[in-house]
Amino acid sequence: MSSADAPRWKRLEPDARREQILECAMRLFGERPYAEVSTTDIAREAGVARGLLNHYFGQKRDLYLKVVKRMLRMPGLEEKVSATGTLRQRVERSVEWYLDTVAAHGKMYVAVTGAGSIADPEVERIVAQADDVAAAKTLEFLGLKVEVGSDARHRAMMRSYGGLVKSTIREWIRGGTLSREDAHLLLSEALITIVRDVFPHLPQQPGPERGAATLKTGPRPGKDGR
Numbered sequence: 001m002s003s004a005d006a007p008r009w010k011r012l013e014p015d016a017r018r019e020q021i022l023e024c025a026m027r028l029f030g031e032r033p034y035a036e037v038s039t040t041d042i043a044r045e046a047g048v049a050r051g052l053l054n055h056y057f058g059q060k061r062d063l064y065l066k067v068v069k070r071m072l073r074m075p076g077l078e079e080k081v082s083a084t085g086t087l088r089q090r091v092e093r094s095v096e097w098y099l100d101t102v103a104a105h106g107k108m109y110v111a112v113t114g115a116g117s118i119a120d121p122e123v124e125r126i127v128a129q130a131d132d133v134a135a136a137k138t139l140e141f142l143g144l145k146v147e148v149g150s151d152a153r154h155r156a157m158m159r160s161y162g163g164l165v166k167s168t169i170r171e172w173i174r175g176g177t178l179s180r181e182d183a184h185l186l187l188s189e190a191l192i193t194i195v196r197d198v199f200p201h202l203p204q205q206p207g208p209e210r211g212a213a214t215l216k217t218g219p220r221p222g223k224d225g226r
Contacts, residue, residue, distance in 0.1 A: 018056050021046045025067050030107030034064060061120070068112050068123055071105060072130035083141050088192060090142055095187045098165070099180060106173035113166040114174075135159045142195060153202060157194060164190060 024045040028037045039060050043050040057063040081097045083090060102109050113127070135158035144154065168186055171178040178186070 014056075017048070017052075021048065021053055021056060021063075022067060022070060025063055026071065026105045026108045029064065029067055030105060030109075030111050034111075039063070065122055065126065067108065068126050069130075071108050071112050072127060073133070081141075083143070087142065087195060088188075091191050091195075092184075092188050094138075094141060095184055095191070098187075099169075099184060102169055102173070103180075106169070110170050110174045114170055131159050131162050134162055138191075144195065144199070154199060157198065161191060161194060 021042065025037075025042050028042055028045060037060075039050055039053055042060075042063070043053045046053070053063070057066060081093050085093075112123075132155070135155045138158050138161075139154060165187060168178065168183050172180060172183045
């Protein structure tokens with residue numbers, strides 16, 4: 001092994017080392033297809049022995065699943081974005097935060113949410129679960145708490161909006177066909193329209209599994225999203 005290939009040893013606490021390895025794995029999985037990234041590549045990039053990587057994360061698939069969870073969950077919305085102000089202000093702040101977060105690992109996000117993801121039932125389960133969590137968090141952040149047992153169509157529409165989010169980010173990150181400003185405009189206006197113009201017109205469908213939704217919206221926003 002040449003000096004250039006030798007691991008770049010640097011003593012770190014276990015949590016910091018795990019974080020470093022995850023960051024390197026996200027970068028490599030975003031740059032190359034899953035099959036072309038080895039644990040040796042990741043260990044070399046992180047400057048650690050492959051045995052340490054296996055100790056922390058197990059096999060390559062296990063590490064990839066950790067990366068997928070990290071990339072899709074992207075915690076921090078509630079802590080970093082104020083849920084006050086008008087509907088438009090809340091939406092625009094949340095979309096800005098999301099684009100900032102995705103931009104840090106855009107290629108990995110595209111790989112996980114698009115055709116670049118590996119065909120793995122566990123990955124599909126993680127993606128579906130993350131979509132549902134994101135739908136619920138979006139409703140709650142916007143002040144639209146759906147009561148337990150109420151109409152599930154609101155969350156379904158938020159999951160559908162999530163599909164628009166993913167395709168818009170692919171156009172921005174991978175294709176370059178949309179600018180960041182374009183993406184922000186599209187995602188903000190689409191979400192405002194769904195909340196302001198679509199939700200209020202959903203007919204009630206009472207029943208044991210789909211009752212009438214109770215949305216904590218307050219007065220209906222005007223046409224400017226306020």
